[in-house]
Each structure stands twice: as C-alpha cells, then as structure tokens.
Amino acid sequence: MQTTINDIIRLSNSVILGKEPQIRLSLACILARGHLLIEDLPGMGKTTLAHTLAQVLGLEFRRVQFTSDLLPADILGVSVYDRNAASFKFHPGAIFTNVLLADEINRATPKTQSALLEVMEERQMTTEGETRKLPEPFCVIATQNPATHIGTFPLPESQMDRFLMRIKLGYPDARSERTLLTNGNGREHLVNISPVTDAAGLIALQQTVSRVTVADALLDYLQALLDFSRSSPQFEAGLSPRAGLALKQCAQAWALMEGRDYAIPEDLQAILPSVAAHRLRSASGGEVDAASLLAGVAVP
Amino acid sequence: MIIIQLRWVLSSLGLILALHAPYQATWVIVAAALLLAWRYWLAINQKKPPNSLLLFPLILLCAIGVLFTYGGLAGRDASTALFTLLLMFKVMESKSLRDFTLVVLLGYFLTICTFLFSQALLVAVLTIAPLLALTCALIALNQKNPGPHSDALISMGGNLISQALPVMLLLFVLFPRAPGPLWGVPKDATRGMTGLSGEMKPGSISNLSVSDAVAFRVTFQGNPPHPSQLYWRGPVLWDFNGQVWSANYTYPALSSNLIADTTPFNYTVTLEPHNKTWLLVLDMPIKTSSAGFMTQDYQYQSRQPIRTRMRYDATSVLRYHEVTTLDEESRNRALRLPEFGNQQARELGESWANETPNNIVQKGLSLFAKDFSYTLTPPPLGASAIDGFLFNTKKGFCEHYASSFVFLMRAAGVPARVVTGYQGGELNPVGDYMIIRQADAHAWAEVWLDGQGWVRVDPTSAVSPARIQSGIASALPASEPLPALSRPSPFKRLQLSWDSVNNGWNQWVLGYNQQRQTAFLSKIAGSKVTRGDMALWLSVLLMVIVCAIALWVLRPTLNSHDAIQTAWLKFQAKLARAGLQRQPAEGPLDFAVRAAQTFPACHDLIDSIVELYLPLRYGGIRDASKVGQLQAYVNKFKAR
Numbered sequence: 001m002q003t004t005i006n007d008i009i010r011l012s013n014s015v016i017l018g019k020e021p022q023i024r025l026s027l028a029c030i031l032a033r034g035h036l037l038i039e040d041l042p043g044m045g046k047t048t049l050a051h052t053l054a055q056v057l058g059l060e061f062r063r064v065q066f067t068s069d070l071l072p073a074d075i076l077g078v079s080v081y082d083r084n085a086a087s088f089k090f091h092p093g094a095i096f097t098n099v100l101l102a103d104e105i106n107r108a109t110p111k112t113q114s115a116l117l118e119v120m121e122e123r124q125m126t127t128e129g130e131t132r133k134l135p136e137p138f139c140v141i142a143t144q145n146p147a148t149h150i151g152t153f154p155l156p157e158s159q160m161d162r163f164l165m166r167i168k169l170g171y172p173d174a175r176s177e178r179t180l181l182t183n184g185n186g187r188e189h190l191v192n193i194s195p196v197t198d199a200a201g202l203i204a205l206q207q208t209v210s211r212v213t214v215a216d217a218l219l220d221y222l223q224a225l226l227d228f229s230r231s232s233p234q235f236e237a238g239l240s241p242r243a244g245l246a247l248k249q250c251a252q253a254w255a256l257m258e259g260r261d262y263a264i265p266e267d268l269q270a271i272l273p274s275v276a277a278h279r280l281r282s283a284s285g286g287e288v289d290a291a292s293l294l295a296g297v298a299v300p
Numbered sequence: 301m302i303i304i305q306l307r308w309v310l311s312s313l314g315l316i317l318a319l320h321a322p323y324q325a326t327w328v329i330v331a332a333a334l335l336l337a338w339r340y341w342l343a344i345n346q347k348k349p350p351n352s353l354l355l356f357p358l359i360l361l362c363a364i365g366v367l368f369t370y371g372g373l374a375g376r377d378a379s380t381a382l383f384t385l386l387l388m389f390k391v392m393e394s395k396s397l398r399d400f401t402l403v404v405l406l407g408y409f410l411t412i413c414t415f416l417f418s419q420a421l422l423v424a425v426l427t428i429a430p431l432l433a434l435t436c437a438l439i440a441l442n443q444k445n446p447g448p449h450s451d452a453l454i455s456m457g458g459n460l461i462s463q464a465l466p467v468m469l470l471l472f473v474l475f476p477r478a479p480g481p482l483w484g485v486p487k488d489a490t491r492g493m494t495g496l497s498g499e500m501k502p503g504s505i506s507n508l509s510v511s512d513a514v515a516f517r518v519t520f521q522g523n524p525p526h527p528s529q530l531y532w533r534g535p536v537l538w539d540f541n542g543q544v545w546s547a548n549y550t551y552p553a554l555s556s557n558l559i560a561d562t563t564p565f566n567y568t569v570t571l572e573p574h575n576k577t578w579l580l581v582l583d584m585p586i587k588t589s590s591a592g593f594m595t596q597d598y599q600y601q602s603r604q605p606i607r608t609r610m611r612y613d614a615t616s617v618l619r620y621h622e623v624t625t626l627d628e629e630s631r632n633r634a635l636r637l638p639e640f641g642n643q644q645a646r647e648l649g650e651s652w653a654n655e656t657p658n659n660i661v662q663k664g665l666s667l668f669a670k671d672f673s674y675t676l677t678p679p680p681l682g683a684s685a686i687d688g689f690l691f692n693t694k695k696g697f698c699e700h701y702a703s704s705f706v707f708l709m710r711a712a713g714v715p716a717r718v719v720t721g722y723q724g725g726e727l728n729p730v731g732d733y734m735i736i737r738q739a740d741a742h743a744w745a746e747v748w749l750d751g752q753g754w755v756r757v758d759p760t761s762a763v764s765p766a767r768i769q770s771g772i773a774s775a776l777p778a779s780e781p782l783p784a785l786s787r788p789s790p791f792k793r794l795q796l797s798w799d800s801v802n803n804g805w806n807q808w809v810l811g812y813n814q815q816r817q818t819a820f821l822s823k824i825a826g827s828k829v830t831r832g833d834m835a836l837w838l839s840v841l842l843m844v845i846v847c848a849i850a851l852w853v854l855r856p857t858l859n860s861h862d863a864i865q866t867a868w869l870k871f872q873a874k875l876a877r878a879g880l881q882r883q884p885a886e887g888p889l890d891f892a893v894r895a896a897q898t899f900p901a902c903h904d905l906i907d908s909i910v911e912l913y914l915p916l917r918y919g920g921i922r923d924a925s926k927v928g929q930l931q932a933y934v935n936k937f938k939a940r
Contacts, residue, residue, distance in 0.1 A: 215918045262919035265887035298884035 018176030034164020058195025059098035066108035072115035166278035212252035312433030495574030534721035582616035622753020634715030649711020674764035715748035731800035878939030
C-alpha cells in the first residue's frame, strides 16, 4: 500500500516537475474521496496535473473545456428519441467517467456550474425520473483562473465548499523550469507512463483511509480549530461542519500517505491550508491566511 | 534475525559460559566461546550459517574431545560439557525465530546446570546475570525491529523476573517437599571432595591441613566447651600393617556403656559432603539423632555416603567412664602389631611392660615431651617409619605421634587404637556457631584402662600444647604452609561475616528440607501443618500474588491516557528547561524534529520517545508496557 502511494507520487513527479507538495495534496484529496479545485494562472500546468494523476491512478479520464455557452446537458447527458425503438434513449454525458477534468470551470455560466456541482456532491444524477449512479471512484478536478480575469463567473462560496481542497500551483523553480525548457512539455511523456494502480486499487486505498484512526486527542484539536475559525474576528464566517468532516478525511488520507495508521496533529496541519482557505472569507477582504488559523490554536 | 537480537542471544550464552568456566574443561569453554564468536562474525558480515557438512565433523570432534577428557559421555561433567558444546552448534545452525527461541530456552537449562557443580550463595547470585540476559534475549526476539533500546529491554527483563520472584519464593517456602532429593546427583559430582580418608599413613592428615575448606559447622545450645576439649570423633583405626592404619571392620553398638560424669552438651552439626559414611560428633557421643547409627567404638556412621550437606543433632559428654570389660577379640585386635619391622620401637615398648598401664601411658607421653618437634613438613621416613621417627628424625605431625604412641602402647601390652577426626574449631561470633575446617584434621590415641574404659590420650599435646589449646595456626611457625584463612588477619572479621552468610544460606535455603519446612510452617501456624494445609496456603497465596501483580501491571492502563500526557508534558518541561520551548501550534512530531536538531546528542532518545508517544496518544493503542516504556524513556531523558 505504501509502495503504491510512493510510486504514484514518484511517477507524477517525473511528469510535473518541482511540484511535489501539490501532487501530494491532490492525491490526498482523491484518497479522501473528494473533488479538487486547482486555481492558478493559465499555463501553470493545471491540466497536466489532472491528466497525470488520472493516468498514474489508471482511471478513465475525460476532459470538458468549460465555456460560457456550455449547457448542463453537455456534461450530464441527454435523452434522445430513438425512432427504431420508439423510445427515448439516454446518451450519457462526459460526467460518466472516473476523473472528470472541468477545465476553466469559472468560464461556464452559473447554471452549468451548479448542475455539475450537484452531481459532484450526490455522485448520482436524476433525469426524467430515472436515477443513474456515477462510476466509482469518481472525482472532479476543476481548474479555475483567478476570478479577476475577464469573462469569468467566479464560483460562489457555497459552491466552493463542494470542493474538498483547493490548491495553487505557482511558478516552477528555476531548475525545474530549465528541465521543462530543455525536455519540452511533460504531457508528451504521459503516454509512456503505465498506471500504478486501477479503479479497484484506488477504492481499496480510499477504504483504508476511512479506517485510519482519529483519536479523541486529535478530534479535540480539530474542534478547537473549528471553534477558533468561528469565533475569531479575522474571519467573516467560520468553517462549516462539512469543512470539519473534510479536514478529518484529508488528515486521514495524509496520515496514510505518511505511512501511519493513525492521524496526528501534523497531518491536520499539513492539509489545513488547502482544505480551509477556500471556505473562509477574511473579514478584511482579500485572501485568507490559513497559517493564522493554525497559529491561533494550540495543539492540546 | 536482526543483529540486535542475535547480540542478546550470544551475549547471554557468553555469560553462561563465564558462569560455567570454573567447572568445565578449559578447552570446552574456549571452543564454545569461539563458536559464538564465529556466529557473530558471520552475522555482521551477512554470511550464511555454515553448511551441515562442515558442522558435523566438528560436532564429532567435540564429542571425541569430551570422551577423551572425561572418559565417557555420561555423568555430570561429561554431559554438561557435551550439552554446552551442542548448544553452541545449535546456535551455529540457527536461522529462524523458532531456532533462537529454542536456544534461549536451552540456555535457561544450561544455567540451571551450574547448580550441579555448586550451590553456593555466590553462584546463585551470579546466576542472575545470565538469567536476566536470557530473558532480555527472549523479549528482544519477540520485538519488531529495531525494537526498544537495550536499557529499556533490561528494565523489561528485570520487571519480568521481579514479578516472578514472589511466586518463586512462595513456591520455595510452601510447595510440599519430597522427603529426599528428586533425582540423584551423578556419581562424579562427588569427586574432589576432601575429608578424612578412613585410613592413616604418614602425610594423610598433614595434606588435609593445608585446605581451608569447611568440614562442618556446629551450633551449640548454650556455651561451647573450651577449645582444648573439642575433639571431633571420626574414624577409629584398629589395624596397622607397618605403614597404614585402617579399620577393616566395625560392629554396630547394641547399647551404650558410657556413663556421663559431667553435664552433656547438645549441638547441631551441618556436615559438608565428603563422600564417606562417618558423621562427626564431639568426643564422646551419648545420644544422636536417627540420621545414622553408632558403632561399638563410638563412631557415628551414616548408611549412605554423605553426598549432600547434612544436618544432625547430637549430645556428647566430655568426662565419662565405661562400665564394661574389653572382650577378648577386641583386646587382641587392640594389641596386635605387625609380625616384624620397627624392632627398636617394639623393644622400647616391651621394656615398659612390667609397669602399670597408667605409668606406661605417662612414659610414652614423656618420651615425646623432650627432643620432639611438631611440623607439617616432616623429613621422609624409610620402611621402618616408626623407628625412623622415634629414634632419628623426631619431627612429625599428629599422625606420626598418634601412630607411634599406639605402637608403643601395644608393644607394652596396653590395648590402644588410633582415632582420627578434627580438633578445635573457630567460633564465628557473627552467627554464633563454630566452623571446623579440613585444616583442623587431627589424630590421637585411645588406650584401654580397666575400670575407666577407653581413655583419650593425645600425644600431640605433649609435643605441642599450643596445637590443642589454640589451634594449628599457633602451633606452627609462620614459614609452614597453611591456608591463609587459618592465620589471624585484618580480613578475619569480614571472612567470618561471609561464612556466617553462607551458613545461613546452607541452613535456610539449601537445607530447607521436609523436616525444616514442616517445623518452620508449624511454628508460624502454631499447630502441626500437613501437606494439605501447605497446598491450600499455596493456592490461596498464589492467587493473591498473581492478582496483586496483575493489578499492578494493569494499573497504567486504567488511566493510561493521563499517564501518557503526563509523561509527554514532563518531556516538554525538560526541554523547556534546556531552553527549547514548544510553540503552541507546533505538533509533537515537528517539535521532536526541532528538539533532535537542537540536541543532536540525544537524537535517538527523542526519536524513541516521540515514536512511542504518537501511537499511544493518537493511535488509540492501549498498552501498559509501552506507557511504562515511554515513562522510562522520559525519566531517562536529559537534554544536553
């Protein structure tokens, strides 16, 4: 199990250079059965990261480029009248896959966005009175350009909450960039990479994550963090109970990746910025500093 | 098998070898140690254990070696040597956990084998070392790698042993004892025991007098007699062949003819094993316990050779007379001389024949009073030993005087015999008992005087009164070879204390037999204790002890959470005192990493502490021993 995880990280590292922390966080998000939001400027490797993870994990991968004229049916699927059968036949949309890359999600209209986000939460969809389950595992990796860009519909907080994690990639360091410039885009090498595991293997990993021990001592710490976010004047609103669950799941996933079968405060601290930052709003406006949340609560 | 575990197994076996070293042939110990070293060398160089094709000839070689050294493969010495070597070969071929567990268990057995050779207090105390090491090895074998630090292992092992201790003591005191030993000690176990030999020739007693080994110990009820009165009666020798005095036969006494003229002394003797049948008693015994039987010449004898330490009670009188006459056969036996030889002595004796027996005895004693001297190293004597001694060398030890005196008496027509035994003894004020050593071995004469019976005459006292008054050390010049302990020295007091401790060990631990057990327990209970009572007490007390230990062991689990946190806070406080404060938002792992960087000297210990703390606090593990281990580490931790 540990070797699988290490292999996943190692292989992904060979494609996306110098981004190990982000790769680890993304993997933790997938292991915790969550959806991932990658936010950064165009051309930072967001799509490559999503594609690489899907390839390395051996999952079915689909990509939808979100645009302002994209309709919900384009993603979910549509029932078309079949003349021969004399009935409506469902044509599944792009969402019926393991990993859906929703590229530039903030370019789509809120209607399309919310249709996707509903399905993300329910992991099933109902059209024309019929409920269809999505394949397992299911994971949406959405990328988003920062909201200040022209022609975007920024996701509201309520929708952001659906994503287990939000990460930023940032510019590569000089050495990784030199390698990139020398060897070309890593995405071209993706075809040469053979998957480390498959859907069943990932489900097994996810189940292991849910069995990672979270002791009372850690829950005390988690609750202290939630309380602090709710009572501290530096945040406009505190973390939701869903955020609390998300923190717990991610800490479990991180602990497993660290090779432990129990979570410790360090696990929680490692994932907290990515899990909490996009769910909080600073009272002063602007970006939330998750570090201040950590610094404000003592480890019991 | 990781190297730490192997190190524990090998070093515990090494300790056992050290314990066995005084009792086994040197080559056995050396070969065994070499095998252990070989095994260790293989392990650190990550080589495979040797092929059985190589080992088998070596085993055969060792077996042949044992066969030649000990003249067989059976018996205590040979079996132990063979077992020691085979155990080492087992180590050579051991690979799996199972093999090594077996080795450790056999190691326990080899440790016990030490007691076949010696059951002294010191040996028993030394046994603790291999016992602890073996227990640690057993714990190490059952740990996941890399396992706890060695000091934690030792404290765990010590804990296990100390928990077993009350049960052991209880079983020792209360377990109903069998009347005899459970099994016989092999015959060769008694080899090398020193003591009176049952016959006397020139040199046989002077040889004994260089040994400071304890012959027996005596506890008197009330004050002991004066040292000059302490004649401990051993074999009585009737028959002389010109060189050697011996007793070819003796009869059990039908009844005692002794009449006590003074108040008797009651005492208890603890006799060291000497592989012969006689039990030493104070001259003359009038009452003895049922441990042995009395012979006609007042020897107290056991039916079996004394191969284990033995206790018996006796009552003796110092002044007595006999109310019987000497029967014809005994008179002839007490007058018989070899047909020829020692002509001068024979003529001297015959020249006294017209005197009364009392005068003859006086003449004999006064002969020794002039010109003769007392020495441990007499000059060699020829074929006519008595003539040579009486008329030429005139230097001798007690056996020379006793032998010549009896010869002269017989030549003069006075029935006489030689008595061997011990004379004197050292009062140990620490334990208030008397120690009689082999160096106190002595020989004297008895003559038959009508109306008085057999009367003790000690010709040595005529030559060297000091020997009888104050012991052999004062009778001999400092140049004579004597055991160091016989002479007064600054360590005398220490040595007496040590002997007193040993005596207690002999009396109460080794001598704790069925009678002692019953007597001891009956004294406590106030009434006679049966075996059923013992079994009942034993079960009840065992249950109480086990419950107490269980409660004690499980105690940390009951509030283990607090214990864990308390230990961790203590660790933090220790670091804080050393200047390293944990930041409030700093997790334990991060803090430990920072601490290890700040104090690289205790890097390992910090790692061990945090590796124990994390699973205990966050892993939901409830393990009292790990909590204890954490506490031990934290207590030991010192930031520097």
